[in-house]
Amino acid sequence: MRIILLGAPGAGKGTQAQFITTELNIPQISTGDMLRAAVKAGTPLGRKVEDVMNSGGLVTDEIIIALVKERITQPDCANGFLFDGFPRTIPQAQAMVDAGIDIDRVIEIRVADEEIVARLSGRRVHPDSGRVYHLEHQPPKTPGKDDVTGEALVQRDDDKEETVRKRLSVYHEQTQPLVQFYKSLEEKNTGVKLVSIDGQADVQKIRNRLAEVLNA
Ligand code: AP5
Ligand code: ZN
Secondary structure, eight states: OEEEEEEOTTSSHHHHHHHHHHHHTOOEEEHHHHHHHHHHHTOHHHHHHHHHHHHTOOOOHHHHHHHHHHHTTSGGGTTOEEEESOOOSHHHHHHHHHTTOOOSEEEEEEOOHHHHHHHHHTEEEOTTTOOEEETTTBOOSSTTBOTTTOOBOBOOGGGSHHHHHHHHHHIIIIITHHHHHHHHHHHTTOSOEEEEEEOOSOHHHHHHHHHHHHHO
16 A cells, blocks of 8 residues: 655654554655655765755755655565655656656644644654654653664754744645645546545554554
């Protein structure tokens, strides 16, 4: 199955992706995680994208489309994949259509902007795996440490309130129009199914709702 998780920064895409990919045995393709890994490793790509990521803006479509097209040729994508944070612009979505990469489900996770600011200030991540925690809603077993490796958790550089607000405005301007884009594709009977779910419930409730959507 090929799935897109659509939602504002902090909507819970990464959190829910962890469950879906385990259940369906498909890889999570998070363009954000891939870019952060490149920044951390200091590759030419990482040096190119670091400033724009820290400012809350979007990396160019050209870079992102090339990155994703290369990633989905890997053998682990043979049975499908879950896109987390991609596509984020109409040209990115159109590039998949043009390449004949059909999507089965687009799931929009809806959360109000003020809730997002609160969520992101409490987020902590394990940089190497991309595992996500929250100081109150989803605390690690040992404070400050990843549950699996025991390594230190960190705060993302783009989770400062000012940057979060910028990311939210970029989301509303550039990414939210994708809901209409996929609605139109659905109406043309291309096989894609668009579902919107309420992301303001607890993590387990949303997980159950997603399971229903994926089995439907
Ligand atoms: P990316 O890494 O994709 O960030 P994002 O879309 O802004 O989303 P987040 O990772 O912040 O949020 P999430 O929805 O995964 O939430 P999470 O599960 O962590 O992108 C980063 C940057 O890279 C972009 O700004 C851009 O510069 C660049 N980029 C990436 N892809 C690109 C693309 N395609 N094109 C161009 N540029 C691109 O949850 C958030 C917090 O809330 C956590 O602490 C979690 O524990 C908590 N939480 C989750 N669910 C719940 C719940 N139900 N109740 C309470 N708390 C919850
Ligand atoms: Zn994420």
